Amino acid sequence: MTDTSPAPSSTGRPRLVLRGAAVLETLLPDAAVVVDGGVVTYAGPSSGLTPTPDDGVVDLAAGEVMVPGLVDLHCHGAYGVDFSRADASSIREAVAGLHRAGSTTVMASLVTDDPEVLLRQMSVLAGLAEDGHIAGIHLEGPFLSEVRCGAQDPRWLLAPDLELAQELIDAGRGWLRTMTYAPELPGAAALVELLAGNGVTPSLGHTACTAEQAHESLGRARQLMAAAGPSGGRPTVTHLFNGMDPIHHRAPGAASACLRAAEAGHAAVELIADNAHLDAYMVATMFDLLGAGNIALVTDSMAAAGLADGQYRLGPAEVLVQGGVARLMTTGSIAGGTAAMADLVRNAVGAGVSLADAVTSASAVPAGVLGRGQELGSLLPGGFADLLVLDEALVPVRVMRRGSWL
Structure with a gap:
């Protein structure tokens, strides 16, 4: 995983763009997930998103995959x-x-x-x-x-x-x-x-x-x-x-x-x-x-x-x-x-x-x-930015909760 995220500004965390394979209901090999202010604002094909110069970009390594927080x-x-x-x-x-x-x-x-x-x-x-x-x-x-x-x-x-x-x-x-x-x-x-x-x-x-x-x-x-x-x-x-x-x-x-x-x-x-x-x-x-x-x-x-x-x-x-x-x-x-x-x-x-x-x-x-399917359990726009990055063996290598890496 390559992380080129800038340091958080005094006004808050920068927007993060995570790119790589992701489970978005189905497994999408070339996906992008955008995290802004602790929520997901985009989740879909990476071709549908162009990062801005102010974005922090995280590129997953080969074999890694993003999944929703469990x-x-x-x-x-x-x-x-x-x-x-x-x-x-x-x-x-x-x-x-x-x-x-x-x-x-x-x-x-x-x-x-x-x-x-x-x-x-x-x-x-x-x-x-x-x-x-x-x-x-x-x-x-x-x-x-x-x-x-x-x-x-x-x-x-x-x-x-x-x-x-x-x-x-x-x-x-x-x-x-x-x-x-x-x-x-x-x-x-x-x-x-x-x-x-x-x-x-x-x-x-x-x-x-x-x-x-x-x-x-x-x-x-x-x-x-x-x-x-x-x-x-x-x-x-x-x-x-x-x-x-x-x-x-x-x-x-x-x-x-x-x-x-x-x-x-x-x-x-x-x-x-x-x-x-x-x-x-x-x-x-x-x-x-x-x-x-x-x-x-x-x-x-x-x-x-x-x-x-x-x-x-x-x-x-x-x-x-x-x-x-x-x-x-x-x-x-x-x-x-x-x-x-x-x-x-x-x-x-x-x-x-x-x-x-x-x-x-x-x-x-x-x-x-829990009655919270709009907030939790899926990488859906508007939901909490809770996600895992799993390696090839499906072992978590990074965990994000509410937009922050733990």
Whole structure:
């Protein structure tokens, strides 16, 4: 990469023109992206743009490619920091590290815990969202199935409690964006109605429900979200296949209903493409069957992300990471991920998914779940100048967030 950018003037940053291969919905080999004042003002063929003498020009090296900044909807921590227990300062530093690694937009996730701890951390994270460090909050519980709890602590699992749910929503000060729930639990239908009415996306997961229960719940969630506002939102599925019964031809389970809903465009499914939660062949199969526009790649990362193997925490649980795979020390259940979003893109491409499709599922789709598709997740004029430059091996070599190189 050759950078001939002039020094910023006293009136602000100069306009930047980045030239080279770029994923602009599809892969364009000879593209230009113009960044001005922290936003993208042009993205298209380089032949359609002539830089001015005042522009800073960045020419990508052979084999490098620009992609939109990646958007992680499901992230419990990184760099030794557990979002479920850490203070605001520590979380801020960890999120900054995630930004530098290519996840330019992060939604912070909390695992099931003591309700008092959840309420405290909701308030902490709401403050970080208000300051622009995170894009919102995801609650993974506490209204989940004990049968399919995974790494969720069964001591704190509850049937849907609307009073507690409203307290959690209020503690989030408008920043609770998604909540994982099990639709077979008593009171789940009322919970979905409460969530949708408060602008919170219901996310089906950690469930032992039947296919019929999942089908009905996802359909109802979609109807309620449509009635609540004009955004055209849809429910999501928390890490598809993980935390639910395997598909069997006489007991299809939740996963089969989730697949049908996603294929119809009525739900977006999370996939943890870290080659530990899902086999690479399954990841490629999902892209073939569902299409990139119905898949959100997520890390489900925990405190060990970005660090070496060792012992870490995930909320109230002790976790041992060996070979990059995190497992509960008590049961051996997989306990979150350790990969970065850029790793997931690279893994998906390695499985046979096109770069454009992998990037769509790591950027545009999750941005749409947040209701911010015009600002995030694509290199579109008027959107934030969040982008990555990847090398030939699809490893980030430069990361820009809001028009500034990190």
